[in-house]
Amino acid sequence: MASKAVYSHRDPMLKKRDDFEDMLEERRNSSDLRYALKCYTPVLYKGLTPCKVSELKQMVLQSDQLGYVITQVSKEKGVTSDEVTGEAAAILEEMAQRLQLSTVRFFAFTLSKVFKTLFRSICINEEGLQRLQQAIHNHPVVLLPSHRSYMDFLLMSYILYTYDLALPVIAAGMDFMGMKVVGEMLRMSGAFFIRRSFGGDKLYWAVFSEYVKIMLKNGYAPVEFFLEGTRSRTAKSLTPKLGLLNIVMDPFLKGEVFDISLVPVSISYERTLEEALYARELLGVPKPKESTSGLFKARKILSEDYGSIHVYFGQPVSVRSLAESRVNRSQFNLIPRHIPTRPSEEILSFVNDSAYRLVRAQEENMVLKPWVLLAFVLLQKQAAEEKQGTALDELTEQAVWLRDLSRQYGAFLHWPDHIPPSEVVSSSLSLHRGLVRISEGRVQLALEQVGGQQVPGETRGAITPEEELLNKAVVILSCASYRNQALNVFIRPALLASAIHTAASNRKQEIYNSFSFLRNMFSNEFILCPGATVQDFEEACYLLVKTGTLQINQQEVLITERGHRTLAFLTSVLDPFLQGYQVVCRFLCEQDGLTEKQFIPAVRKFIIKHLLTGRLRYTEVLSSDLQKNALAALIRLGAVQKIKGGEEQGTLKLNKVMLNSLEDTLGGKLPTQKSVVAHL
Amino acid sequence: MPSQVTHELLLICTCLCSCLSLRSTPHQLCRVQSQGCKASICILISQNSNRIVTVVEIYIFAKQAQPRILTCTYIHFFHRQEIMKWNGWGYSDSKFLYNKKGQAEFTGKRYRLSGMIIPGLREWMESTFSANLQHKTPAAPILNSSAVQPPTLNEAFLKELKSTGIPFSHDAEDRVFRSHGHCLHEIFALREGKIGRVPDLVVWPNCHNDVVKIVELACKHNVCLIPYGGGTSVSSALECPPEETRSIVSLDTSQMNRILWIDEKNLTAHVEAGIVGQDLERLLNESGYCTGHEPDSMEFSSLGGWVATRASGMKKNIYGNIEDLVVHIKMVTPRGVIEKSCQGPRMSTGPDVHHFIMGSEGTLGVVTEVTMKIRPMPEYQKYGSVVFPNFEMGVACLREVARQRCAPASIRLMDNEQFKFGHALKPQVSSIFTSFLDGLKKFYITKFKGFDPNRLCVATLLFEGDREKVLQHEKQVYDIAAKFGGLAAGEDNGQRGYMLTFVIAYLRDLGMDYYVIGESFETSMPWDRVLDICRNVKARIVRECKDKGVQFPPLSTCRVTQTYDAGACVYFYFAFNYRGLILFCSREEILANGGSLSHHHGVGKLRKEWMRESISSVGMGMLKSVKDYVDPNNIFGNRNLL
Numbered sequence A: 001m002a003s004k005a006v007y008s009h010r011d012p013m014l015k016k017r018d019d020f021e022d023m024l025e026e027r028r029n030s031s032d033l034r035y036a037l038k039c040y041t042p043v044l045y046k047g048l049t050p051c052k053v054s055e056l057k058q059m060v061l062q063s064d065q066l067g068y069v070i071t072q073v074s075k076e077k078g079v080t081s082d083e084v085t086g087e088a089a090a091i092l093e094e095m096a097q098r099l100q101l102s103t104v105r106f107f108a109f110t111l112s113k114v115f116k117t118l119f120r121s122i123c124i125n126e127e128g129l130q131r132l133q134q135a136i137h138n139h140p141v142v143l144l145p146s147h148r149s150y151m152d153f154l155l156m157s158y159i160l161y162t163y164d165l166a167l168p169v170i171a172a173g174m175d176f177m178g179m180k181v182v183g184e185m186l187r188m189s190g191a192f193f194i195r196r197s198f199g200g201d202k203l204y205w206a207v208f209s210e211y212v213k214i215m216l217k218n219g220y221a222p223v224e225f226f227l228e229g230t231r232s233r234t235a236k237s238l239t240p241k242l243g244l245l246n247i248v249m250d251p252f253l254k255g256e257v258f259d260i261s262l263v264p265v266s267i268s269y270e271r272t273l274e275e276a277l278y279a280r281e282l283l284g285v286p287k288p289k290e291s292t293s294g295l296f297k298a299r300k301i302l303s304e305d306y307g308s309i310h311v312y313f314g315q316p317v318s319v320r321s322l323a324e325s326r327v328n329r330s331q332f333n334l335i336p337r338h339i340p341t342r343p344s345e346e347i348l349s350f351v352n353d354s355a356y357r358l359v360r361a362q363e364e365n366m367v368l369k370p371w372v373l374l375a376f377v378l379l380q381k382q383a384a385e386e387k388q389g390t391a392l393d394e395l396t397e398q399a400v401w402l403r404d405l406s407r408q409y410g411a412f413l414h415w416p417d418h419i420p421p422s423e424v425v426s427s428s429l430s431l432h433r434g435l436v437r438i439s440e441g442r443v444q445l446a447l448e449q450v451g452g453q454q455v456p457g458e459t460r461g462a463i464t465p466e467e468e469l470l471n472k473a474v475v476i477l478s479c480a481s482y483r484n485q486a487l488n489v490f491i492r493p494a495l496l497a498s499a500i501h502t503a504a505s506n507r508k509q510e511i512y513n514s515f516s517f518l519r520n521m522f523s524n525e526f527i528l529c530p531g532a533t534v535q536d537f538e539e540a541c542y543l544l545v546k547t548g549t550l551q552i553n554q555q556e557v558l559i560t561e562r563g564h565r566t567l568a569f570l571t572s573v574l575d576p577f578l579q580g581y582q583v584v585c586r587f588l589c590e591q592d593g594l595t596e597k598q599f600i601p602a603v604r605k606f607i608i609k610h611l612l613t614g615r616l617r618y619t620e621v622l623s624s625d626l627q628k629n630a631l632a633a634l635i636r637l638g639a640v641q642k643i644k645g646g647e648e649q650g651t652l653k654l655n656k657v658m659l660n661s662l663e664d665t666l667g668g669k670l671p672t673q674k675s676v677v678a679h680l
Numbered sequence B: 001m002p003s004q005v006t007h008e009l010l011l012i013c014t015c016l017c018s019c020l021s022l023r024s025t026p027h028q029l030c031r032v033q034s035q036g037c038k039a040s041i042c043i044l045i046s047q048n049s050n051r052i053v054t055v056v057e058i059y060i061f062a063k064q065a066q067p068r069i070l071t072c073t074y075i076h077f078f079h080r081q082e083i084m085k086w087n088g089w090g091y092s093d094s095k096f097l098y099n100k101k102g103q104a105e106f107t108g109k110r111y112r113l114s115g116m117i118i119p120g121l122r123e124w125m126e127s128t129f130s131a132n133l134q135h136k137t138p139a140a141p142i143l144n145s146s147a148v149q150p151p152t153l154n155e156a157f158l159k160e161l162k163s164t165g166i167p168f169s170h171d172a173e174d175r176v177f178r179s180h181g182h183c184l185h186e187i188f189a190l191r192e193g194k195i196g197r198v199p200d201l202v203v204w205p206n207c208h209n210d211v212v213k214i215v216e217l218a219c220k221h222n223v224c225l226i227p228y229g230g231g232t233s234v235s236s237a238l239e240c241p242p243e244e245t246r247s248i249v250s251l252d253t254s255q256m257n258r259i260l261w262i263d264e265k266n267l268t269a270h271v272e273a274g275i276v277g278q279d280l281e282r283l284l285n286e287s288g289y290c291t292g293h294e295p296d297s298m299e300f301s302s303l304g305g306w307v308a309t310r311a312s313g314m315k316k317n318i319y320g321n322i323e324d325l326v327v328h329i330k331m332v333t334p335r336g337v338i339e340k341s342c343q344g345p346r347m348s349t350g351p352d353v354h355h356f357i358m359g360s361e362g363t364l365g366v367v368t369e370v371t372m373k374i375r376p377m378p379e380y381q382k383y384g385s386v387v388f389p390n391f392e393m394g395v396a397c398l399r400e401v402a403r404q405r406c407a408p409a410s411i412r413l414m415d416n417e418q419f420k421f422g423h424a425l426k427p428q429v430s431s432i433f434t435s436f437l438d439g440l441k442k443f444y445i446t447k448f449k450g451f452d453p454n455r456l457c458v459a460t461l462l463f464e465g466d467r468e469k470v471l472q473h474e475k476q477v478y479d480i481a482a483k484f485g486g487l488a489a490g491e492d493n494g495q496r497g498y499m500l501t502f503v504i505a506y507l508r509d510l511g512m513d514y515y516v517i518g519e520s521f522e523t524s525m526p527w528d529r530v531l532d533i534c535r536n537v538k539a540r541i542v543r544e545c546k547d548k549g550v551q552f553p554p555l556s557t558c559r560v561t562q563t564y565d566a567g568a569c570v571y572f573y574f575a576f577n578y579r580g581l582i583l584f585c586s587r588e589e590i591l592a593n594g595g596s597l598s599h600h601h602g603v604g605k606l607r608k609e610w611m612r613e614s615i616s617s618v619g620m621g622m623l624k625s626v627k628d629y630v631d632p633n634n635i636f637g638n639r640n641l642l
């Protein structure tokens, strides 16, 4: 437990961050064509033996690793190894990138044009790029950008090209391949394509992992992929996927390279291109297939002001130092390294922890705009059913209060301090005018007018209450996606605030128990590193004590006079999620027999009913993301069991006693240590 | 005393020696003192060319035409330190230094490099280490006896020892000399005049039976024994455990240095364990034989030491490592003498007890006699060398050579840094270039077009056997090399490479004079990890130096010194300007990458902490139970291995 509370956390306020430069500024002042044709001579890896795309493929096909699997597969399937090799070659053909400078130059030219019309500025921390250059020179590099938009990887390559840095090869999902021309273009700008699922396909896995490793080990190019696996539709970071991280760490763990640098990159959009698209997706309006024409349409619709982008290249993280005194590398000594082996528990947990660390590093350097804070206020007001909206100066006051709070918690907030707050607020509102309505000096979310405008193709005629609700929900979820950008700043204090709120007494031990319960419950929802409960608790305590919200002594946690406002705010941050998870529990309690496939549509219907009857306040609970996370958490906790294989494949087996108890505990009706889950 | 008299005295001594039935003629007059008509002379009687074995002090009446012997004391000061350095490597007369002109020079007469100017060395040293020759840290020139703790003597033991007539000494110099091996930290401490726990007594048994007596007495009086062979240990094996409270006795085997018999029918020789490598070879050569066991330390290391550490010789490809060469071993333990009852070439009699002895590092007893295989001396020897465009190609070639099982007597591959270093050691005659680096470039660019002088590397070769076969073998190896881009680079380069191995050890002392310290270490590994380990360990050294605040990047280099069917042995060298804690990390890196704890230097105390990890807990338990049975009271208390 947190008995030996060491409040030695580095003060987040003192976090040092680099300054930004706007890279579009030069584009606006000089020729794009000349820029696209500029001399490009990046610094390369010092151990690089240059090789061509075709040689790369040869190396993969001739590698011992692949050879081993080919023999294995040919024995298993009873076909000749030549056939399997042919299959492997075909997989590789489908997968491989064909990076060529001319395509990159083409993109550099067109993207310059596009970016200049869409964005006010693209701000980069140039010091981060210098660090990256150094890293590329010294060790193989893995670039790990956050993933919020289709733009991300084009943007990354664009930046690297502009700053004369080595162009990366990028792991991309196969869905792009649907767009013929674009797919090939992307391939030629360094993308390589991976099937979304290839579960048991040994051969595919072998080709894929060997391909990535060879590019990485030889320093052919920095390898770029998205730790989150896919674009986050909610703007919250997603639980990291470990497959690729495992692959890129392997050469270090097996001693094939001295070290590998992992570089987290945080890309923050002031306005996301896919804003409404995501909201609709989360609400179950099926997402348009990622086809070329779709993308172009999207661009046409979106030809308006998207504010600025901030890209922060974080401190390179050395895999060697991550592994130091954590991983016993000699475990790889007894099996030839080309024989594929399942990573040990030790390695898996190491990779997992590293992944969380990296995602947190991404989160920490995400730039937050004032609008993000406004979204907090507006959503809370909306949920409180303040129909007439919020007065502008009240909104400003609250935003300024939040500004100060979030800064104390270490948020990377870009609030222009030289401009009067009221102006900051009004310019933020005007950039997001699609989401808010201002009338008579009062601001509220633009819930009513949305209908016909934002959801084209919807059937005309009378709008049902359900449709109306969904239309509202689009705006609310869009708005929530901005609020979500800052959730990571508040999540630990918010968990603590809620724990204080639900705990029966102010005894520290009891609060810790509640905290631990909530944290465990929400660890699919937020980036909370497994096994770090004590650290998180201490971090939250530290922040709340430092900001004068709490006083904590040996035994007790006391709320200060001025602490109430902060605590109220913090509890309200977590409240939609608390309520949401309760509804999901309630829903499941009322089911008999349900398959995983049926879950989302059914729970959605259930929630709509609750919302329409006013039993549930938070429209955002309609987000399928929340619902999925809740289900995953319940499965993890054992309240729901997913049946694998057999007749009942995919059926959810429900432990209703536990679900009931979880619901009550979340609602604060049961003390955590008494509930079924306390000893989970 | 006039030299004429000196000469005369020597002659007299020769007679004396035969009277005293010493085995050898006097070698050198070491001290002559005269007082009035009495004189005392001190003669070194050396059985072998360069090793002090016995000192006889004779008092004579020198005034008369026929000097008359007054007394003759057979004193057993086996002052190795009179011809060997007490705080550095090798012979006192041989060392590198910068002469008045600032040129590097190797002194003495013993080696081919002796007496030569080495023009490139200075530039190499300055550019590699950013060392400044203005900044010197000379070693403490002589041992300050007062820095040595007075001996803890076990009087009862001493009394009984005296009655056996086995020579002993508790002179400070004798004790300090036997208190260390040649690890960097050991030599560094001596140079600084820092002296830790040293043996309290040194004994010189003359034969197996003497050892039996000593071990019995040690057991009886609970005295700690540490066998001492040539003192070339590089694993802290000879360091006295500081926590040892008993009297520590160093058992110096140097007097047990005879070849007891040679069996030409079976091609074996029975030898006392204290014999030193070069003597063993020379004596066998006189009969037309050799063992072919040539560790780089063979000038000083002993047969018993090899057995105790599982040593490996340069020419193991033809002759085998020590475990292949040994046919029979006799060892005295606290439980008694262990030896097998026959000398069959191979036996299946349970686990081979020789393997408890080999590598026991002085923890179980004293190896006293060994039967070794011998071979007729080779008819023909030929050196060679091959230049490869890079290290990777070189390793691939060595691997292929091993695959085809056609490795010459020795094949070694130096990396680029070491290749450059080798060049820096070229003596004056062959260098017509003004600057070392220029010369290097010119030489290699003109000779090996397309080879990058900053990447190329060199393999040195030694072939042995009958002439015809050697030439055939040579062709086979060069043909393989050619497939890996290797070009023959001449016999000279090869020979020089091997010659240098003997003088390189001297170089560390020069470095230390100028704040440059260095160390080497070895490991063995499977073939597929050779390149990775070489790269990672060298990179780790560089990184640790940087992290530890070493101002200038270190020299970090390696060479593949042995090839096997399933792997290779690699030697790493590093050196840098100033101090650090690099060895630990390097070993950690080796183990993490699938290298072994040691290929031949052994564990000693330096690498003890990794033993369990290396051989498993059960393995440790096995060794421990052997130790507990053989030596329950830890008489052989050097605390190596376990």
Ligand SMILES: Cc1cc2nc3c(=O)[nH]c(=O)nc-3n(C[C@H](O)[C@H](O)[C@H](O)COP(=O)(O)OP(=O)(O)OC[C@H]3O[C@@H](n4cnc5c(N)ncnc54)[C@H](O)[C@@H]3O)c2cc1C
Pocket (backbone or CB within 6 Å): B181, B182, B226, B227, B228, B229, B230, B231, B232, B233, B234, B237, B238, B253, B273, B274, B294, B295, B296, B297, B300, B301, B302, B303, B304, B305, B306, B307, B308, B309, B310, B311, B312, B313, B314, B361, B362, B363, B365, B366, B367, B368, B505, B600, B601, B602, B638, B640
């Ligand atoms: C410059 C240099 C080059 C070297 N090159 C090589 C090389 O090429 N190959 C190689 O294998 N090693 C090499 N070594 C390491 C060293 O020479 C070997 O470990 C050698 O076998 C030690 O022999 P020694 O007689 O000097 O033993 P010592 O250093 O005196 O003792 C080593 C250990 O063996 C024990 N011991 C010694 N004699 C006996 C005995 N008779 N009975 C029982 N225990 C005994 C000692 O107690 C001690 O623990 C090198 C060392 C140096 C400094």
